[in-house]
Amino acid sequence: MRTRPLKVALLGCGVVGSEVARIMTTHADDLAARIGAPVELAGVAVRRPSKVREGIDPALVTTDATALVKRGDIDVVVEVIGGIEPARALITTAFEHGASVVSANKALLAQDGAALHAAAEQHGRDLYYEAAVAGAIPLIRPLRESLAGDKVNRVLGIVNGTTNFILDKMDSTGAGYQEALDEATALGYAEADPTADVEGFDAAAKAAILAGIAFHTRVRLDDVYREGMTEVTAADFASAKEMGCTIKLLAICERAEDGASVTARVHPAMIPLTHPLASVRGAYNAVFVESDASGQLMFYGPGAGGSPTASAVLGDLVAVCRNRLSGATGPGESAYAALPVSGMGDVVTRYHISLDVADKPGVLAQVATVFAEHGVSIDTVRQQGKDGEASLVVVTHRASDAALGGTVEALRKLDTVRGVASIMRVEGE
Numbered sequence: 177m178r179t180r181p182l183k184v185a186l187l188g189c190g191v192v193g194s195e196v197a198r199i200m201t202t203h204a205d206d207l208a209a210r211i212g213a214p215v216e217l218a219g220v221a222v223r224r225p226s227k228v229r230e231g232i233d234p235a236l237v238t239t240d241a242t243a244l245v246k247r248g249d250i251d252v253v254v255e256v257i258g259g260i261e262p263a264r265a266l267i268t269t270a271f272e273h274g275a276s277v278v279s280a281n282k283a284l285l286a287q288d289g290a291a292l293h294a295a296a297e298q299h300g301r302d303l304y305y306e307a308a309v310a311g312a313i314p315l316i317r318p319l320r321e322s323l324a325g326d327k328v329n330r331v332l333g334i335v336n337g338t339t340n341f342i343l344d345k346m347d348s349t350g351a352g353y354q355e356a357l358d359e360a361t362a363l364g365y366a367e368a369d370p371t372a373d374v375e376g377f378d379a380a381a382k383a384a385i386l387a388g389i390a391f392h393t394r395v396r397l398d399d400v401y402r403e404g405m406t407e408v409t410a411a412d413f414a415s416a417k418e419m420g421c422t423i424k425l426l427a428i429c430e431r432a433e434d435g436a437s438v439t440a441r442v443h444p445a446m447i448p449l450t451h452p453l454a455s456v457r458g459a460y461n462a463v464f465v466e467s468d469a470s471g472q473l474m475f476y477g478p479g480a481g482g483s484p485t486a487s488a489v490l491g492d493l494v495a496v497c498r499n500r501l502s503g504a505t506g507p508g509e510s511a512y513a514a515l516p517v518s519g520m521g522d523v524v525t526r527y528h529i530s531l532d533v534a535d536k537p538g539v540l541a542q543v544a545t546v547f548a549e550h551g552v553s554i555d556t557v558r559q560q561g562k563d564g565e566a567s568l569v570v571v572t573h574r575a576s577d578a579a580l581g582g583t584v585e586a587l588r589k590l591d592t593v594r595g596v597a598s599i600m601r602v603e604g605e
């Protein structure tokens with residue numbers, strides 16, 4: 177074993193960074209044996225230097241992250257600050273000064289992954305980011321390496337623990353959205369401002385990263401269609417149950433049936449209770465991958481939290497350190513397929529539509545005609561009437577989102593349709 181240690185600069189020492197530092201210390205001997213050289217924490221950049229940080233030598237702490245990554249003797253920079261800047265500039269500077277980078281930063285990777293990969297390649301360094309998607313769950317490396325000989329057609333994931341906790345609560349207790357969110361906040365599963373989670377921004381960043389890797393195509397955050405889950409109601413769950421389904425916020429990355437394009441989207445969807453993702457409870461994450469040769473795979477585990485996320489960071493650190501010692505680099509960006517990324521209108525799926533209609537003869541026929549005129553074929557219809565009003569629940573066969581959109585627009589114009597109570601996509605069949 178080499179005795180000279182590999183030097184690691186830790187940028188950020190919060191929820192994830194503090195756990196990275198702790199594991200680096202407590203597992204130092206095992207890490208050294210696995211890497212073939214000891215790893216040394218050479219500096220820790222933070223915002224508030226006076227904060228007491230257990231297990232961290234105060235002499236290592238600095239507020240000058242730029243000077244730390246410019247030192248020239250740093251082998252690996254671990255970026256766990258988050259956000260776009262200064263993380264982006266620090267990572268780029270790290271490459272320029274000869275370091276490889278491990279990051280957990282989904283927002284940055286989704287927005288600027290291509291440029292960061294290019295910078296890593298230009299300087300012959302590694303950029304690893306297993307922790308950026310689904311915390312502890314090994315996913316990036318299995319997609320990038322283990323499935324490199326296969327053809328991935330679809331990735332269907334629960335990649336946000338907060339929203340899964342809320343939806344699971346609504347499902348199991350009949351609670352409304354606000355009540356379930358309040359409980360998630362009280363238990364620490366939701367942040368004071370839950371927007372990034374409940375509006376699907378966090379999941380969309382992960383969808384962009386997953387789609388890019390799965391389809392060897394650049395997919396940016398802007399390419400991902402996004403709908404949050406704040407409009408999901410207890411009534412939607414009741415309808416889902418009647419269909420033998422539950423509701424999950426899903427990140428879905430798909431190759432089109434003709435293989436000529438891909439899509440990436442995040443929205444709430446009904447999935448059958450028989451689908452493996454339906455059994456993912458609480459704040460857990462899971463990603464279901466469908467590929468040509470392997471068939472169906474599911475990756476499951478804790479998608480967040482200091483220690484689980486640090487596990488993924490440490491796995492990357494070991495891999496990057498090994499590459500460093502052997503003078504090699506791991507696989508970089510693979511975007512050779514360069515498939516066009518289609519918009520939501522081209523997505524083909526099934527729909528569950530709940531309409532409030534007048535309870536009188538001929539309404540059903542009128543509604544059915546609108547569906548037929550737009551080429552959307554109906555699978556089942558259920559009607560319940562009360563006091564001159566009725567609710568009509570229509571489940572369609574597979575149709576494009578554009579066709580469904582046209583159908584709904586036309587339905588809204590019918591005198592007999594009082595309102596469209598909900599539209600939910602049905603996935604996983």
Ligand SMILES: NC(=O)c1ccc[n+]([C@@H]2O[C@H](COP(=O)([O-])OP(=O)(O)OC[C@H]3O[C@@H](n4cnc5c(N)ncnc54)[C@H](OP(=O)(O)O)[C@@H]3O)[C@@H](O)[C@H]2O)c1
Nearest residue numbers: 188189190191192221222223224256257258280281480481
């Ligand atoms: N938390 C999770 O469960 C989780 C899961 C997966 C991925 N991630 C990702 O991991 C990254 C870190 O998340 P986190 O939860 O650990 O965040 P966090 O608890 O807020 O920690 C951020 C750290 O960065 C430091 N920092 C902020 N601005 C800085 C600056 N300009 N210069 C130097 N240091 C700065 C902070 O310093 P102070 O300590 O002085 O405030 C803090 O130590 C994010 O990209 C996040 O998306 C987190």
